[in-house]
Amino acid sequence: MNVxxxxxxxxxxxxxxxxxxADLADNGAHAKDLIDAEEVTVNGEVETRRGRQLxxxxxxxxxxxxARVSLSD
Structure with missing residues (x-):
């Protein structure tokens, strides 16, 4: 799979x-719905906290x- x-x-x-x-959600409400439905993983584990710091x-x-978090200067 391509990251x-x-x-x-x-x-x-x-x-x-x-x-x-990252264009994985259309807006904040969509992001919340995806997270609540347990459709989001972080590093391979289901994440249910919208406020999780990456x-x-x-x-x-x-x-x-x-999508990978890539810190830029």
Whole structure:
């Protein structure tokens, strides 16, 4: 599976924000729905906390789409 690097400026970023930034969710409500339905994994484990703080290198997956947090200067 192909993992896309999604550049962010400054850590940390919360899971709900990252889902929108990585185009894995259309908006905040969609991100919340995906998380509540347990369709989101972080580093291979189901994550149910929208406020989960992500770090550089974390891989977020939704329905086969994967995006990696990539810290940029």
């Amino acid at each position: 896309r690097d999604v550049p962010i400026t400054g850590e940390p970023i919360r899971l709900g924000q990252f889902l929108k930034l 770090a550089n290198g974390d891989v977020v997956s939704v329905g086969g789409d994967e």
